[in-house]
Amino acid sequence: MIRLERLTFTYAGASAPALQDVTLEIPAGAFVLLAGPSGAGKSTLLRCLNGLVPHFSGGTLRGRISVFGHDPAGEGPLALSRVVGFVFQNPEAQFVLDRVEDEVAFALENLAVPPAEMRARVTEALDLAGLTPLRDRLLETLSGGEKQRVAIAAALALRPRVLALDEPTSQLDPQSAEEVLEALVRLNRELGLTVVLAEHRLERVLPYATQMVYLPAPAAPLLSGPPRQVLPHVPDVPPVVALGRTLGWDPLPLTVAESRIAYRVSLIAYRVSPVACRRLQRADRRRGRGLGERRSTLRNRRHVTRNTQHVTRNTQHATRNTRHATRNTQHATRDTRLTLRGLCFRYDQTPVLRDVSLEVAAGELVVLMGRNGAGKTTLLKCIVGLLRPQAGMIALDGEPLVGRETADICRCVGYLPQLPDDLLFADTVAEELAVTLHNHGLLDRPPIAPDELLARLGLAELASAYPRDLSVGQRQRVALGAVTVTAPSLLLLDEPTRGMDYAAKAELLRLLRSWQAEGTGVLLVTHDVELAAQAADRVVLIEEGRVCADGTPAQVLTSSPGFAPQISQLFPGRGWLSVEDVLRGWETACR
């Protein structure tokens, strides 16, 4: 049992506490999802469990913590390392050695565990994390998911009673994230290990969580309980939960499978429950529709639900056709910003890109998806000239780019790499923009006034702040400002939402939309299927360096099981990707 009583923690030099008056109980064997916006104190809370806070971080801690009878604040992280295994966000940042087995054994060697017992424990930990076939491999040869499972195995070798994980899947593609979560569920169910996991993408963890702890803001009172009790009070929830909340499904579904059942039940319930109709009405009102306009629709819904199977099938065709027609028209009328033809790239003798062809039109947002190592980042690097393709053509607004210098290309192409911190070095946010302008010789005649751009990025008040002191989302926007201050006609973004909370993602999306409206083409690389479903005009799926699907989100995401958003899994074959699509689809059917 983990018990926190009136826990308050303030970092050294901070004006306000990061955690205030936190009281929480976690029973042994629980699978706890720790959620909340960035900066709400999730990582701090996790680090309180093994004594890293306050022993490693410094700061002032008040209140009591008990972790299976141990006092982390009193005993410190070294003593607690045998009780709480800790897994960090970036597995590579925590590796000491270079081989799977050695890395798992490292902590045991330091604790002077006898060799025979050590071998048994390493074998057990590798087995539990599903890594036995990889035990001799070098860490650098593993995929992201495998590396994170090595980090989990390294923590398990100490036979802890609690496993605390700080956003362990934030840098992984959906399949790798699933591998990691499956390993955790196995440990939780088979060994009774208590798992406490902080995560932004709730849809990944909700299916497994037995308890949810939501931290709404720094120092704000937390919510704790079974997910179904907590979720109604959480502002940003996964699509199936949002749909369930909108339609008043009770019990609230947490997974696609539960939503399917809830949906079937609701088909019957609509016939008998006026409450459901009232909820639909409220949902419509929230979306800004007039009540009078809706009344007839709501009346008709009873009829519609009786014939759902038939009607939705028609709806699906109608929706898909409408989307197609709209997008094709837009595509035909827009100028092509980026053209790639037959692009090939090899690292040494290993082909990474094979005959890649795609286009991005002006004002179009194309999402590029694929597993880790599929060649997405390589493709972006080839476009901006950081890598020289061995074959193929790249053109921006009809002008060939191959052979031009990166600095020259990036005056017209904004490229945001995966780690925005690599871009930032100036003393203030405003200076970051000035540095880019200076590099391009545009300091005297900036294409966009830097102040205007900062205001647009929501950074006007932070113009004199030190960039590295800002939050993940804010740093990402500073980096975005640094690469877009030249007013590029094409934007390339490499996983810009890693580690971002829902609010930061929404803010980024708003910005992208405004650039799109001005004719900027956007090529966005992401693993976030819900973001792709929400933002993309077109989705390109890349696998082992080849484009294996290119089409509308409805076409591509619904036909690729690994990349299907929750709504399309719930309503397969209908072309719906978001809650809005569902409501709109039903509305069309009602007409």
Add this chain to the structure above:
Amino acid sequence: MPDARLWLLWALTTLLAATAARNPLYLFLLLLVVLLVGVTTAPAGRRRAALLPLRFAALAVPFAALFNGLTAHLGDTVLCRLPAWLPLLGGPVTLESLAYGAINGLALTVILGAFTALNQTVPVRELVRLAPRAFHEAGVVLAIALTLLPQTAQAVARIRQAQAVRGHRLRGLRDWLPIYLPLLVSGLERALALAEAMVARGYGAVSERAQPLPLRALLTMGLLGLSGGWLTWLFVPNRAGIAAGTMVAGGALLVGAMVIAGRSTRRTSYRPRRWGIRETMVVLGCGLALAAALTGHPSLAYAPYPRLSWPPFDPLVGLGLLGLLTPALVNGSGSEGR
């Protein structure tokens, strides 16, 4: 042969043999041995790298021959003469001096070959683990530093790319600032993250307690003895015997302190070193080569001066040097990666 100690012994023996021998026939033999060992024991995928010494030889042998030929004007077979007013270079260029330079280049190639094989087969971390237990903490720090080096090189490349997309061009030293600053900050962040991860995994849990007083006293006395003896030897005439005795006593106290400190450092190893027939054979092979190289056999110290002649070859010495082939002979799979 995964034991780093044996590889170190083999490399040092090869180094000694290559240094002792100036007979090109023995040096050729040593080069063949080193290449064969390198190729057979290198992990799969790195076998081509084991032939790197040949590329080195293609440069080193002619360069050393030319350098020696132009600077050492000895030998009877004059090939040409350079004007006497040329400092250092002026004088006859002889076949013998060219040959002697080439022999030196060959010796360098053998040494490089031995350390290439060592580098290919034994991870640096394994060598660091050879440090006495008393220096375990320092060994871990060094091992991590070695891991961080390639990571830092990757970070430099990544940050250079990130700055290039902002229009940054590297022209002079000042242009390194946008690369150096993010590198420094990200390096510090990475170090902190690693330290936090290591603490969370119990690193340092068994070495928290302070060193006991007798051990500290032993260390202090040892250091005092060593430095006192040295100062006596430097500044007090006719007391060399006392000085040497004090230094030896100080050194012994220090070694004793390290042994005690090593015993008090509780640490186990996941890959304990095992001694078997293969290991014994490698030691015997190295011993044989060492004996051949250090016997002072006249055929080892071949000199082409004053007139170039065919070098002598003693089959017994050659056979002894072939003892260095044992790592290749006892190597099991040779496919293990690093």
